Amino acid sequence: MAPSRDNLSAVLHKARDLRLEQKELPEPGPQDVVIRIHKVGICGSDVYYWHRGRTARFVVQSPMVLGHEAAGVVETVGSQVTHLRPGDRVAIEPGVPCRLCPICKAGRYNVCPAVQFCATPPVDGTLTRLYRHPADFCYKLPDHVSLEEGALLEPLTVAVYGCQRAGVGLGSRVLVCGAGPIGVVSLLTARALAAARVCVTDISPSRLEFATGQGADGTVLIDGASEEELAGRVVAALGGPPTAILECCGAAPSVRMALQAAAPRAKLAFVGRGPPDMDLPMVTITAKELEINGVFRYANCYPLALDLVASGRVQLGPLVTHRFTLEESESAFQAALDGRGIKIMISVHD
Ligand code: NAD
Ligand code: ZN
Structure with a gap:
């Protein structure tokens, strides 16, 4: 040519x-x-x-x-x-x-x-x-991976790194806050990593419906309820408090709710970009020894993301x-x- x-x-x-x-x-x-x-x-x-x-x-x-x-x-x-x-x-x-x-x-x-x-x-x-x-x-890309999938490796790689930073693995109870593209690829990745259950939250019922179609075990609609009440719904949906949290919306109330729901020693990967400063429940963080890990894009995760797609474990x-x-x-x-x-x-x- x-x-x-x-x-x-x-x-x-x-x-x-x-x-x-x-x-x-x-x-x-x-x-x-x-x-x-x-x-x-x-x-x-x-x-x-x-x-x-x-x-x-x-x-x-x-x-x-x-x-x-x-x-x-x-x-x-x-x-x-x-x-x-x-x-x-x-x-x-x-x-x-x-x-x-x-x-x-x-x-x-x-x-x-x-x-x-x-x-x-x-x-x-x-x-x-x-x-x-x-x-x-x-x-x-292997022949059977499409160029569209190749382009989507970028957000998937954010999720792979986010799951690493949240310590997602076999048996994790995972909370994903926000069901935008990053939340959804985080859900797919957590499932591929053998999480026990994944619960997704959003303020949008249609986005939660999409997450359910992509395999979420439970969803919680962020409505007018208190952070405490919403945290209770998350724990019920997961059958226990989350051990790994991927914060994929960045809203301060979402972060607070997630920390409130978290299991002792849970890890929260902070993916979403929200306001520059937030009030967080520091006593809860200390008392439960929670880990908050920032996520800035990714490092060394493209090959892993490609493998998830090429092997069919993530679609x-x-x-x-x-x-x-x-x-x-x-x-x-x-x-x-x-x-x-x-x-x-x-x-x-x-
Ligand atoms: P998006 O805006 O499409 O999705 C965010 C979702 O969060 C929306 O569906 C929205 O309805 C929902 N939401 C809003 N308030 C909420 C609340 N209080 N509780 C639960 N859900 C709520 O964005 P996206 O493309 O999916 O990206 C998600 C976030 O990740 C964005 O903030 C984006 O800037 C960030 N991001 C960070 C990195 C990084 O390297 N850290 C990389 C890519 C994207
Ligand atoms: Zn350098």
């Missing part, structure tokens, strides 16, 4: 100013690959940038290509790349650290101070026809409820902002 000259990209100039523009064609450095992007999932952070031009920590100050949940087909490889070749289908791990600092060397590269992450200002993202990325942050297909083309990106972001469905997928190439 002749190399494409088309590099149409979805470029955010400022809040609500998304333009389809041609970008320069990328050339691979010695250790890079250039990827013909096929599928890009939309994440809440992309929607924040599009809608507000910022998230809590980062501001769009110059035009930036959006998107970071991506998979595609290798087009060209750099001179030193040995494990990939043109035509390979790959998932892209979007955060690339320095690889040299003590934190990277200790394997915790997600918290490397120099990490560069797709579509986090000022780094361009993957909503582009041709995209350059370091080859060691690309994972070859991501049902998560994609809406599909758009690159040219329809604006409508895709609007659909995500409106909270339509679960996961919105953009086809950059079919």
Whole structure:
């Protein structure tokens, strides 16, 4: 196939100013690959940038290509790349650290101070026809794993790392707070890790219905009831207090309720992004020796996430409820902002 000259990209100039523009064609450095992007999932952070031009920590100050949940087909490889070749289908791990600092060397590269992450200002993202990325942050997909599943490995990897940080394993009683895409992949991962029961909470009955369809053993609708009453419902749904908690909504009342429900020595993985400060029941945390572990994306989890999908233990297909083309990106972001469905997928190439 002749190399494409088309590099149409979805470029955010400022809040609500998304333009389809041609970008320069990328050339691979010695250790890079250039990827013909096929599928890009939309994440809440992309929607924040599009809608507000910022998230809590980062501001769009110059035009930036959006998107970071991506998979595609290798087009060209750099001179030193040995494990990939043109035509390979790959998932892209979007955060690339320095690889040299003590934190990277200790394997915790997600918290490397120099990490560069797709579509986090000022780094361009993957909503582009041709995209350059370091080859060691690309994972070859087996033939039976689709490119949509490849793109969905990104949120799944958040869940895999979250489950590690919450200590989910054989026999865990797991509470997942929030049934958005991250909550749902956390549910799927906890089940794959042989959790005994998983209970999911949300303020939205339709999202809880979706979670039930994805295998939640119980759900608790966050209505006007007190935190104590809701904690009681969680304990009843799990047949005991949760031993592992994945907080996937970030709302302060949800965190407090979860800590109240928690078993002694339970671990809470704090995935959701909420207000910068929260009042938490410190006496409860001390008295039950609870562990609260922050979650910042993931490290060393892409291969595990790919294995969960390739082995059939996690099925991501049902998560994609809406599909758009690159040219329809604006409508895709609007659909995500409106909270339509679960996961919105953009086809950059079919
Ligand atoms: P989402 O907004 O689609 O889902 C959040 C869900 O929480 C929604 O369904 C919402 O109805 C529900 N919710 C709101 N208030 C609630 C409450 N009090 N109790 C229970 N549920 C409540 O978002 P998502 O894409 O699923 O992501 C979940 C969270 O994880 C977001 O805050 C996102 O920013 C964060 N996130 C963090 C990381 C990380 O590295 N830490 C990575 C990805 C996403
Ligand atoms: Zn580093």
